[in-house]
Amino acid sequence: MKCILLTCFTLMSISILSSQELIYETIDYDGNLREYALYVPVGYDATVETPLVFNFHGGGGDIASQLFVSDMRNLADLDTFLIVYPQALPDPNDEGNTLWTHKPPTQVDDVYFVETLIDEISTQYSINADKVFACGYSNGGEFTFELACRLSDRIAAIGVVARSMYIETLEACNPTHPMMVMTIHGTDDEYEGIEWLGTTYYPSLDVVNAYWSDHNKTSEDPVITQVADVAPNDGSTVERIVWGDGEGCSAVIHLKVNNGGHDWPGTFGNMDINANEEIWNMFKYADRTGGAGCFVTNTTDVNARNTITLYPNPASDLLKITGEFDQRIKYEVYSMHGELLISDIRNTIDISQLSTGTYYLKLNGSFKKFVKL
Numbered sequence: 001m002k003c004i005l006l007t008c009f010t011l012m013s014i015s016i017l018s019s020q021e022l023i024y025e026t027i028d029y030d031g032n033l034r035e036y037a038l039y040v041p042v043g044y045d046a047t048v049e050t051p052l053v054f055n056f057h058g059g060g061g062d063i064a065s066q067l068f069v070s071d072m073r074n075l076a077d078l079d080t081f082l083i084v085y086p087q088a089l090p091d092p093n094d095e096g097n098t099l100w101t102h103k104p105p106t107q108v109d110d111v112y113f114v115e116t117l118i119d120e121i122s123t124q125y126s127i128n129a130d131k132v133f134a135c136g137y138s139n140g141g142e143f144t145f146e147l148a149c150r151l152s153d154r155i156a157a158i159g160v161v162a163r164s165m166y167i168e169t170l171e172a173c174n175p176t177h178p179m180m181v182m183t184i185h186g187t188d189d190e191y192e193g194i195e196w197l198g199t200t201y202y203p204s205l206d207v208v209n210a211y212w213s214d215h216n217k218t219s220e221d222p223v224i225t226q227v228a229d230v231a232p233n234d235g236s237t238v239e240r241i242v243w244g245d246g247e248g249c250s251a252v253i254h255l256k257v258n259n260g261g262h263d264w265p266g267t268f269g270n271m272d273i274n275a276n277e278e279i280w281n282m283f284k285y286a287d288r289t290g291g292a293g294c295f296v297t298n299t300t301d302v303n304a305r306n307t308i309t310l311y312p313n314p315a316s317d318l319l320k321i322t323g324e325f326d327q328r329i330k331y332e333v334y335s336m337h338g339e340l341l342i343s344d345i346r347n348t349i350d351i352s353q354l355s356t357g358t359y360y361l362k363l364n365g366s367f368k369k370f371v372k373l
Helices: 002-018 063-069 073-079 110-124 139-150 167-172 205-216 275-283 302-307
Strands: 023-029 032-039 050-056 082-086 089-091 097-099 127-137 157-161 180-186 194-196 199-202 223-226 237-243 252-258 309-311 318-322 331-334 340-344 348-350 357-363 366-372
Touching (some): 023 110, 032 063, 050 139, 050 275, 063 082, 073 082, 110 127, 110 139, 127 139, 139 157, 139 167, 167 205, 180 275, 205 237, 205 252
Parallel strands (some): 127 157, 157 180
Antiparallel strands (some): 023 032, 032 082, 089 097, 194 199, 223 237, 237 252, 318 348, 331 357, 357 366
8 A cells, every 4th residue: 555655646746846836855854754845936047046935834734734824836936936845743742733843841853854954955956045034824933933043044034924932932042143024913813922820931922023123123113004904804904013224134024913813814814915925025135134124135335325315304295316326227115014116217206105104215226214204
């Protein structure tokens, strides 16, 4: 029977490979045959270093369930990044549920498994070591925080949906670089954390966001905007809360789903945002130095930046650009979370239609911040 199953699996793998689908792999790690699925996008070029995104399923889940929750393959084809969906092991101390964080006593520590996977995949594909990212749902999100704290030399940025940090992870956290962080959480999903008999097990999302904001040395006052309620029948709305101006151009982005539950927005629950798109739109501008807070992926031209002046700044209607640049070079205006809002060729920008808040102007490969009153 095993031979028959192996033959079927081999034929399925050949079919998958030929149709640009998931490649199912196994690796012998720490005495266990571990499973993962890898998606290689249609535009993959072995001569170009490519970003890698880890996507972790929730507790009791598996690769298939996370593909349903967070299928990023269309985004990978559009922007060319690899995705890996790993499989957690059953936890004998939790009725055999598949968990990334096993209950004690245990010797399972999947942080090292992820490190091994990065090395393994990097031997087979051209991976950009500065752009390895992690995201996860529920228990997978809790584990994603663990990676940000303990494997920050390999992980550039994280996105966590429907989970707070475990208190012991928070108290021992020591990242080695500014870390772009996105948290997406419903207010009806233990938003204030979990406490039992006077002991805190999971702090509130406010505490978690404050920790990462402090680590990144961002501005203390966030920019808060209301996301358009394009799906009023979902029973929830979203606030976008951004702590910007961090070291290495880093930021902390929180999508607060008011009246939201234990959901993955865009797949189920809130439909005003798409968590897959939100997370990737942050990842694609980030690296191990921070990056996404100013939406740059490489070193900016400091001299060019210093020659550009915006005035008045803050401004309410018109923003003028002066400096040593070609007057016909295209400029772009981005929101704090990387959305392109305005693109034109002129030295006066009409910002009257923008909402009050902080924005970035891209010109000559450099970025300048301005405030809309």
